[in-house]
Amino acid sequence: MEILSLFIASVILYGIPLLYATVGEIMTEKSGSLNLGVEGIMAVGAIIGYLVGSKADSMFVAMLFAFVSAAMLGLLFAFLTVTLKANQNVTGLTITTFGLGFYFFIGKACSSNWITLGGNFKKVYDNSIGIPLLSKIPVVGEKLFSYNIFVYLGIVIAILAFIYLYKTKAGLKTRAIGENPAAADAAGINVNAYKYINIIIGAGIMGVGGLCMGLNMGGTFEGSNCWINGYGWIAIALVIFAKWNPLWAIAGTFVFGFFNTLQVYRGIFVESFPNALGWLSKIPIEFYKALPFIITALVLIISSVRKKKVPDEPTAIGLNYYREDR
Amino acid sequence: MTKQVDYSLKHRSEPLFRVTKRDNLDKWKIVLLYIGAILVALIIGAILLAFLKVNPFEFYLNTFTIGLIGNKIPATIISNFINTFVPLLITSLGLSLAFKMKFWNIGGEGQFIIGAIVATSIGIGLGDKINGFFLVILMCLMGGISAGIYGLITAVFKVKFGTSETLLTLMFNYIALYLLVFFGQNKGGWNILLDKESERPKYASISENAEMWSIKLGKLDINLTLIIGIILVVLLFIYYKKTKQGYEISVVGDSHNTAKYAGMNVSRIILRTVFLSAFIVGLAGAFKITSSAHTLSDSITGDVGWTGIVVAWLGQLSPLGILLVAFLLAVLQFGISTASSTHSNLDANFADLLQGVILFAVLAVHFLINYKIVVNTDKFKAKKIAKLKLQGFEIIDLTLNKNSSGKSEDSDNVVEVSHNADDESESLAETKVCAEIGKQIEGGKE
Known part of the structure; x- marks a missing residue:
């Protein structure tokens, strides 16, 4: 039981960066832009947020700088694709290349006087806030129902994003732009302004997710491995799995987090429950790694085969809008 | 001073800049734009290198000669x-x-x-x-x-x-x-x-x-x-x-x-x-x-x-x-990985950073090649006219008030403004306005 609750707690703790990245990408994609730069944006948010935050010894400063630095890359993406009408795939991939290059560049430049995770910064990260009542349940309660600030913040952001996209006028306009920008323009919506806002805020949220990822990795810089470790790409898959809905993204995060964490816990499970879970070790670990992508590919195919009347995928995704192109 | 005439501009509600598609640009201009973009990116890279106390000239020289200089093999x-x-x-x-x-x-x-x-x-x-x-x-x-x-x-x-x-x-x-x-x-x-x-x-x-x-x-x-x-x-x-x-x-x-x-x-x-x-x-x-x-x-x-x-x-x-x-990107990647091997605080990942900056610049230039920016001159005109109004000049819109223009021509403090729908006469009108404004301001000061 202890192992199980520990497992579930890690699923949530290590899965939560995915939620930030996914919600950010949902906002971006709902306004009709496919941002393939998630990995790079998260990396920049992570390293800037971590470095400034640890220098200032404040979690708030770290989050602020992670958000702002990532939002700057979002601004760059928006400027290039919305105003300058550059190809979205190419721009997104370039942002990923640039972001990872920037991550290693800054990391290398600061590695000689690297500040290890500590002080007030670490205290806030480690501080688990229990959910009232639930966390008082004996044995499992403390592990299962108390998490650090990133978990709650992520869920709150996801819920806010849902309310914004599906319950407000601004969200309705955003979705209209994602479906048919020409019609939205004709209806008097400022297409470019909405795209800018969604892309920039979306990127900022991804940056906070990157910071969370970096802290989960213990904040130690390695010259060869980036903290983000491919999570940006999983997030792009998760957007599809969540059907472009931030609330489904919460559930999806835990499904994908489950497979990710299973890779780590597999050995422990097989040892503790040799009879019930012994078969786990027979499945190669690479299968778990590929599973998020396999599931997403299947979801993509199945949803297109079923041909719903209102498709989940924004119709105008990946296409730049130019008013005089009719 | 004579009585002021209310003047309204046709395109006032339009944005200051408008983007239209460009048909074709001279080949040499395109090449020049690309070279300019790459140069800007390289200068940004040089500034970053200078921060790390790496000599940018030496670094770039090694990069673009893919480390061939002074190499025995x-x-x-x-x-x-x-x-x-x-x-x-x-x-x-x-x-x-x-x-x-x-x-x-x-x-x-x-x-x-x-x-x-x-x-x-x-x-x-x-x-x-x-x-x-x-x-x-x-x-x-x-x-x-x-x-x-x-x-x-x-x-x-x-x-x-x-x-x-x-x-x-x-x-x-x-x-x-x-x-x-x-x-x-x-x-x-x-x-x-x-x-x-x-x-x-x-x-x-x-x-x-x-x-x-x-x-x-x-x-x-x-x-x-x-x-x-x-x-x-x-x-x-x-x-x-x-x-x-x-x-x-x-x-x-x-x-x-x-x-x-x-x-x-x-x-x-x-x-x-x-x-x-x-x-x-x-x-x-x-x-x-x-x-x-x-x-x-x-x-x-x-x-x-x-x-x-x-x-x-x-x-x-x-x-x-x-x-x-x-070829160019391969030179950049290969060159940087050889050039950075002699510096402890740099590695091949710098190629990613520089590549990113170059690509951003090139993507921006792509826009200039495919589109052109049209500035809505009416906005400027409106501003100038408003300024003149403040100085006490009478503004007469020739297109609106054809009759009154003849009457007030004797006055010194008159600026004539005319505009038509088609662009040619619009720019003509604009030069006229500018010339007039210049003259009038000089006159006004005296």
Whole structure:
């Protein structure tokens, strides 16, 4: 039981960066832009947020700088694709290349006087806030129902994003732009302004997710491995799995987090429950790694085969809008 | 002072800047713009280098001469450079085929990996059993075909059900990647890709029999894949310009409906082209195995599947453009990895950063080449007029008040403004206004 609750707690703790990245990408994609730069944006948010935050010894400063630095890359993406009408795939991939290059560049430049995770910064990260009542349940309660600030913040952001996209006028306009920008323009919506806002805020949220990822990795810089470790790409898959809905993204995060964490816990499970879970070790670990992508590919195919009347995928995704192109 | 006339501008509600498509720009201007963009990016890079106390001039010199200066073994460097350049070139060429049809095949990584896996397993499995000549050809062909089929799967779903190919090919990249890692980690009698003698899992090498031939020019080894790559550039050029299939691709790329009404079988064209696109990318994977790597690794692609997308796009999907861009990017990547090897606080990742900055600048310049910015001069006019009004001049709109203009011509403090719908007379009117304003301001001061 202890192992199980520990497992579930890690699923949530290590899965939560995915939620930030996914919600950010949902906002971006709902306004009709496919941002393939998630990995790079998260990396920049992570390293800037971590470095400034640890220098200032404040979690708030770290989050602020992670958000702002990532939002700057979002601004760059928006400027290039919305105003300058550059190809979205190419721009997104370039942002990923640039972001990872920037991550290693800054990391290398600061590695000689690297500040290890500590002080007030670490205290806030480690501080688990229990959910009232639930966390008082004996044995499992403390592990299962108390998490650090990133978990709650992520869920709150996801819920806010849902309310914004599906319950407000601004969200309705955003979705209209994602479906048919020409019609939205004709209806008097400022297409470019909405795209800018969604892309920039979306990127900022991804940056906070990157910071969370970096802290989960213990904040130690390695010259060869980036903290983000491919999570940006999983997030792009998760957007599809969540059907472009931030609330489904919460559930999806835990499904994908489950497979990710299973890779780590597999050995422990097989040892503790040799009879019930012994078969786990027979499945190669690479299968778990590929599973998020396999599931997403299947979801993509199945949803297109079923041909719903209102498709989940924004119709105008990946296409730049130019008013005089009719 | 005479009585003021209310003046309203026709275009006042329009934005200050407007963007319109540009038809064609002089070739030399385009080249100049690109060079300018690259220079700006390099200056930004130089500033970053200076922060790290690295001499930017020396660094760039080493980068763009790919470390040839003062090196005792230039032949090795050149053949290593070719090994970076060729996979990038061939992958980009393959991807451009699909892009030309507006099929966003971003599955280059996956197709490259599949090509490499199949080529390696044939290279190891048949090893010394058949003639080397046939073995190499078989490896390349099978690598290409299997990658082609891997790409074809996504195209089938696109054609049948309209599945988003961008997202599906993206997912297929990772499925292929973890398949590769799976072969690299799990030992067993069935797994011929792993070295049987090694304790820890280690990819096996292909036999010498399965290696690509190269041409010797003195000390220089020119790998045959380089020549094949350049032949491919020419072939694709002819394919696009001179063949029916090449024409069909561009029609489908423009509009599916146009192609359909012209009697083309759109589905068949898409399937054929995507197969060909993925085939060429798979070929690049097989080439990498037979010509330089000789063994698989988790990072066998060297990210060419990603970089290739950028190269194909920046080369404007033309084979010659791709040849040029692939060459420049290969120089940058290879050059920076050699130039940074002598500096402790830099590594090859700086290439990514600089590449990113260069690409941002080039993407911005792309805009200037394809579009032009039209400034709404009425806004300025309105401002000037408002200023004049403040100074106590009378403003007369000639188009609105034709009659009153004659009457007040005697007065010194009059600015005449006229505007018409068409641009020519508008600019004429503007120069008139400016001239008048200048005169009037001088007069007013006196």
